[in-house]
Amino acid sequence: MRQSRLFAQTYREAPTEADTTSHRLLLRAGFIRQLAAGVYAYLPLGRRVLRKLESIVREEMDRAGAQELLMPAMQPAKLWQESGRYAAYGPELMRLNDRHDREFALGPTHEEVVTALAREEIYSYRKLPAIVYQIQTKFRDERRPRFGLMRGREFLMKDAYSFDADSEGLEQSYRTMYDAYGRIFQRVGLNVRPVEADPGTIGGEGGTHEFMALADIGEDTIVSCSHCGYAANLEKAEAGTLTDVTRGNGLAPELEKIHTPNVRTIDELAAFLQVPASALLKTMLYDADGTIVAILLRGDHEVNETKLQAHLQAAQLTLADEAAVIRATGAPVGFAGPVGLNVSLLVDRTIAAGEEWIAGANERDYHVRGVKPGRDFSVEATGDFRNVGEEERCARCEEGAYLFRKGIELGHVFKLGTKYSEPLGAAYLDKEGRKRPLMMGCYGIGVSRMMAAAVEQHHDEAGIVWPSAIAPFCVHIVPISIKDEVQRTLAENLYERFLAAGIDALIDDRDERAGVKFKDSDLIGVPVRLVVGKQAASGEVEMKLRNLPDSMTLTAEDAFKIVCDKMRNRESTDEFL
Numbered sequence: 001m002r003q004s005r006l007f008a009q010t011y012r013e014a015p016t017e018a019d020t021t022s023h024r025l026l027l028r029a030g031f032i033r034q035l036a037a038g039v040y041a042y043l044p045l046g047r048r049v050l051r052k053l054e055s056i057v058r059e060e061m062d063r064a065g066a067q068e069l070l071m072p073a074m075q076p077a078k079l080w081q082e083s084g085r086y087a088a089y090g091p092e093l094m095r096l097n098d099r100h101d102r103e104f105a106l107g108p109t110h111e112e113v114v115t116a117l118a119r120e121e122i123y124s125y126r127k128l129p130a131i132v133y134q135i136q137t138k139f140r141d142e143r144r145p146r147f148g149l150m151r152g153r154e155f156l157m158k159d160a161y162s163f164d165a166d167s168e169g170l171e172q173s174y175r176t177m178y179d180a181y182g183r184i185f186q187r188v189g190l191n192v193r194p195v196e197a198d199p200g201t202i203g204g205e206g207g208t209h210e211f212m213a214l215a216d217i218g219e220d221t222i223v224s225c226s227h228c229g230y231a232a233n234l235e236k237a238e239a240g241t242l243t244d245v246t247r248g249n250g251l252a253p254e255l256e257k258i259h260t261p262n263v264r265t266i267d268e269l270a271a272f273l274q275v276p277a278s279a280l281l282k283t284m285l286y287d288a289d290g291t292i293v294a295i296l297l298r299g300d301h302e303v304n305e306t307k308l309q310a311h312l313q314a315a316q317l318t319l320a321d322e323a324a325v326i327r328a329t330g331a332p333v334g335f336a337g338p339v340g341l342n343v344s345l346l347v348d349r350t351i352a353a354g355e356e357w358i359a360g361a362n363e364r365d366y367h368v369r370g371v372k373p374g375r376d377f378s379v380e381a382t383g384d385f386r387n388v389g390e391e392e393r394c395a396r397c398e399e400g401a402y403l404f405r406k407g408i409e410l411g412h413v414f415k416l417g418t419k420y421s422e423p424l425g426a427a428y429l430d431k432e433g434r435k436r437p438l439m440m441g442c443y444g445i446g447v448s449r450m451m452a453a454a455v456e457q458h459h460d461e462a463g464i465v466w467p468s469a470i471a472p473f474c475v476h477i478v479p480i481s482i483k484d485e486v487q488r489t490l491a492e493n494l495y496e497r498f499l500a501a502g503i504d505a506l507i508d509d510r511d512e513r514a515g516v517k518f519k520d521s522d523l524i525g526v527p528v529r530l531v532v533g534k535q536a537a538s539g540e541v542e543m544k545l546r547n548l549p550d551s552m553t554l555t556a557e558d559a560f561k562i563v564c565d566k567m568r569n570r571e572s573t574d575e576f577l
């Protein structure tokens with residue numbers, strides 16, 4: 001492509017609303033443009049990267065035996081009502097009505113549609129197993145679209161669905177997809193870790209893994225063990241037995257009311273009473289589908305809402321509002337406690353052991369000490385309801401310590417079981433002629449999010465440093481002076497030869513100063529730059545790799561050969577980067 005014709009311009013500064021490195025660089029370098037919050041156009045450079053990502057995903061899906069299809073983005077609400085998700089999906093589902101006032105949704109995901117297709121197409125065990133996939137635009141009215149392509153409201157996803165006769169079959173399909181994901185991220189050139197995850201609203205029994213790109217701006221926290229291979233999303237990471245069981249001083253064997261004027265938070269209470277936060281009992285009230293429940297945990301611990309929601313099987317879980325707290329406890333926010341509290345109590349395992357605690361008194365400006373679980377309040381359910389802490393002992397091996405890192409979720413593999421096939425009536429006939437529900441799995445990759453994650457992992461001060469497998473171009477030819485006949489001829493000649501050899505080349509044929517050209521070239525981030533300058537007279541060019549500081553002079557012929565060779569042997573290694 002000729003840079004003089006490129007349908008995009010580069011910016012020296014990013015718009016102020018750009019909130020991460022990848023967002024800023026993709027805007028500045030002319031890869032994407034925002035149309036509305038979370039809605040982006042991909043300019044030619046961005047489209048090229050997307051297509052390369054799509055190709056890698058497609059190749060690996062095909063290799064894994066999955067068949068590509070394309071389902072509609074516009075989906076009848078009726079299907080969503082059949083699965084029960086029309087209401088459950090909530091405001092994230094984009095809804096619309098047609099001219100006859102029939103309801104539709106813009107697909108945020110395609111379990112309903114694919115299950116409806118499978119119930120027609122798969123009737124016998126002979127058709128199993130089957131895996132289908134598509135690469136398609138998804139719509140989600142995210143509460144907080146942000147970080148550019150990272151969390152859009154319209155974005156590109158690869159979604160795959162597997163159909164099996166039984167759980168063993170599903171296990172195999174799941175493994176096949178899991179392995180394909182590993183290859184995809186490796187080929188793209190991303191540093192990605194699979195972690196155990198929570199099934200969330202797509203739901204279903206059995207395992208689920210997320211593939212996380214390590215990056216500081218990641219919205220997820222990855223917990224991994226320093227000793228065994230255990231790694232999980234913080235939402236899911238299991239809490240082990242604590243070794244640091246601390247009890248505060250000043251605890252009483254009997255209940256004793258203490259005056260704590262205006263002391264509401266755990267920190268304030270710990271300071272006021274001169275005890276560690278771990279001696280305090282934190283009581284949090286939640287609204288679970290309209291019912292108020294209380295969760296009790298140690299003062300220095302944090303509630304894990306994902307675990308709580310999974311335990312309660314609640315569709316919606318939110319912190320109770322002030323009015324609900326006053327109604328339930330008879331006191332303002334800050335004084336809730338378990339003694340005499342008339343709502344369901346969920347007790348985190350850590351405190352079920354039966355020591356004395358300091359808790360809220362359900363009375364303005366009062367707390368109580370000497371609170372004993374079992375004696376002073378009945379423990380209805382105990383469980384793991386808290387976030388694990390950094391450096392805490394691993395629940396699996398009980399040897400290593402938990403390490404925390406930030407990650408961006410790029411892919412997700414789920415075992416759905418019969419969650420959709422049962423309600424939608426997708427069944428097959430087994431060998432004995434009995435009707436049985438299809439066992440399903442679903443597998444997503446955020447293709448557009450992957451583009452942002454790649455920039456997050458591969459950039460420097462000057463711009464993007466594309467991994468060669470997904471770079472918009474393989475080689476960037478930069479003649480220093482386009483007006484110089486010798487330079488122009490050599491550059492044009494190289495350009496034509498690369499195109500003829502099937503290698504994506506970008507030529508900076510603009511009449512610009514060298515400084516401007518180099519800045520843009522660094523910003524756009526093509527892996528190889530061939531500078532055609534004064535040495536063109538002797539048939540030489542300067543080769544500079546985007547990820548290395550030095551450059552070298554060689555003949556145009558050698559440069560051509562090296563680039564062709566590297567591009568052909570790129571497949572698994574990415575040594576070019």
Ligand code: ATP
Pocket residue numbers: 109140142149150151152153155156157200409410411412444445446447448449
């Ligand atoms: P998140 O927790 O980030 O909202 P999710 O669990 O809702 O993700 P899935 O439903 O599993 O995501 O979707 C599959 C993949 O699609 C995700 O792994 C992610 O890469 C991508 N994805 C999800 N939501 C968005 C979005 N709003 N913008 C861009 N990509 C997204």
Ligand code: MG
Pocket residue numbers: none
């Ligand atoms: Mg989501």
